[in-house]
Amino acid sequence: MTFELNILNNGGGCNSGDSAEQPCGDHTGCGGCSEAPDDSSRRQFLTKASTIALGSLSLTLLPMSGDLLSDEPSLDNSDGSLADTGSEPADQSEEVVYGFLVDTERCVGTGKCLTACREENNVPEGYARTWVERFVHYKDGTVQVDLVPETGFADSDIPPIAPELVDRAYFVPKLCNQCEDAPCNQVCPVHAAFTSPEGIELVDPDRCIGCAYCVQACPYGVRFINPDTGNADKCTWCYHRIQRNETPACVEACPVDARVFGRLDDPESELRKRLAKIPTSVLKEHLGTHPKLHYVAKSGEVI
C-alpha cells in the first residue's frame, strides 16, 4: 500500500539526484549532444556506410572501432561512472555493446531523470527524449495512463488519486530502445541515421534533411524533429557521456536505481547478471526490432 500511495500521491520520496545538474562538458550550450561527440569518428561511420552502399571498398580499410574506443570507459569507481558494470576494461579491439534495463518495480516516478535528460541534452520544451508513464489500474477494471511531470506528482498541480479506488499502479520509464534492427535507421534516405560501433543509434546533424521518415518509423515514439535544429532528435543513451566513462544522465539521476546501464557484451556486468537472473521483456517484441532496452516486470498493458 505504501508503494501505491507513493505512486498515486507523491511519486516517491527521493532526496538525491543533484548529480544530474552536471553540465555537458564537451558540448556546453550545444543542442547536439545527441550526436557523436567525435566528428572524425562520425565521418568514419558515414564513410563506412557509403562504402557499403557502393560495394567498392573493403571494410578492412576502415578500422573504426579501434579509433572510436580509444576513449574506452575505464570503469573506475568515481561517481556516475561505469563502475557498476563490474567488469575489467575491455581490450581496444573488443566489440562493446551497451544495453539498458528498466525496473518498473523500482521506479517511483520522481521525475528527476526527466529533468536530468532535458538539461543534459538541451531538449526543447514540449518534446521528450525520455519520459515516465504512470499506469493506474482501477478497481472497476479501467486503466489510466498519464505522464509523470518533471516535478513528480507530489509537486505538481495534478490532484492525487484515492488509493481505495486502485488495484495496482506502477511507473514505466521510456527512452530509446536502441534496436538492433532499428526501423528508424532503415528508412533514413540519406544515411543521417547511423549506428555507432557500440550499437547506439545516432543522428548526423550535418546530413539530416528533416524529412521525419525516421519519426514515423520509430514504433516507440522516441524520435522527433527538433524545432531548434530542424534535425531528427532522439535519446542516445547520452552517447557523449558514455564516451567519457559516465553513465547516461537519467541513470545517474535516478534515486532508486530503476534505470540500469551497462555492457551487454560483458558477462560480468551487472546488467548481464540481472538479465540472466530476472525475467525481462522488451516493448513491441512482435515488430522484430530487437531492442537493447529491457524491462523488468513489464505489465501486459505497457506498449
Next chain:
Amino acid sequence: MDASSFVFPNDPHVPWSIMIVLYPYITGLVAGAFVVSALYHVFHQEVLKPVARLALVTALCFCAFATLPLLLHLHHPERAFNIMITPSATSAMSGFGIIYNAYMLLLIVEVWLVFRPDIVALAKTTDGRLGMVYRLLSLGDREITKESRAVDEWLIRALAIAGIPAACVLHGYVGFLFGAVKANPWWSTALMPVIFLASAVVSGIAALIALYLFFCWRRKVSPDADCVRAMSRYLWVSLTVAVSLEMLELIHMAYESGAEWHAISTLLTERLAISYGVVQVLIGSVCPFLLLLLAVRPRLNPRWLTALSGIASVLILVQVFAMRWNVVVGGQMLSKSFRGFVEYPLHIGGREGLIAAAVILVLPFVALIFASRLLPLWESDETHALGSNPLQTADTRNSPTTDTLISVTNQQRTMLNEENSADPDSVDYGAVVRNEHV
C-alpha cells in the same frame, strides 16, 4: 478494460503535414494521366485520341511541381540533394531521386517527340521571342521526314511502354513508403502500394475528363462524346477496383481484429468520420460510382454524359484527395501508444499551410494553360468541325465564329496537303499548326 486517452509526448507534433498529402496526390495524377496516354500510344485506343496529347502534357505539368511540396516540407531543403548524392540502399524514400528523375526525363522526351513536328513547324513560322522559344525547343533539328517521324513514333511507343512500369514504380513506391512503416498499423499493409496505384489511375482519368471538358468549354467546342464515354468507362472500372481494394483492406483489418483494431476503428468512426465516412466513401466513392453507372449507358444523351462524367470526375478528385488525407494525416493522428489520438493543426499561412498547398495545387493548372497556348494540344478538331459528333451541331450553333474558323482551318489544311502532295515529306506543319492556334 478501457484504454484511457494517452499519447506519447512527441506524438502531438504531427511531422507530416498537408504537403505530404499533396505529394502522393500529385504523383498519382501524373501516373494516372500517363496511363491514359499509354492506352492510346501502346494499346491503340483510338477513341482516346482527343485526350492523348492532353494526358501527356498534364502528366508533365503535374510532375514538374511534384517536388515542391516535399521541398516545403523538409526542414533542411538545402540538403535535399543528399537524397540523390548519398542515397541509403535500405530506405524506400531514397529511391525518390532515381525514380522521379527518370520519370521526369521520360515524360520530357516523350512530350518533345510527340510535339516535335509542331515545334519544328512553329519554329519556322513564328517570329519574335515566341519563335525563339520554339527554335530552342526544336533543339536545332528543323527537318521532319517520313523516316525521322517513323523513328519518333517508334520511340514514342517505346517510351510509352517503358512509362507504364515507370508510372507503377513512381506511385507504387509512394504507397510502399507508407505500407512499409510497421510502426503504424493504419499504414502497414502490403496492399498499400496497390491501393495507391489504383487510386492514382482513378485520379488521373478523372482529372483528364475534368480538364478535357474544361478546355472544350473554354474553346467553345463540343467534347468528343465517344472519348468521354470511353474515359468514363475506364474511370468506372478503375474506381471499382480502387474502392474494392480500399474496402478489402479495411474489412481484412476489422475481421482479423488485431490488437490495434480498436484504435483504428475509433480513428475511422470518430476522428475521421467526416473525411473518411462522408467524403471519401459516400460522396467520393458511392456517388460517382452511381453517376458513372448512368453515364456509361450507350444511348445516353451526350449532354447528360458530359454532365454526369464531369460531376463524377470532380467528386472522384475530391475522393482521392480525401483518401490521401486519411492515410497521411489519419495515420499520424493515431498515437503510437494506441491509447489516444492527436490533432493535426492545419494552419492557414506558413510554409506548410493551406495557402501554400492551394498555390501548389493551382500551379500545375497554370502550367497546363501555359502549355496549351504554347503547344497544340488538340489535334482532332477537324472531326468536330466535320460534324461527326452529335454534340457539335447543337453546341456550335451558338458559336458560328468558332465553327467558321475551324472550317477555314481544315480547308487550309487540305489545301496545304494538296500543295505538298508532290513532296509529302516537306509538309508545312507550321501553317497547319498556326491555323490550329486560331
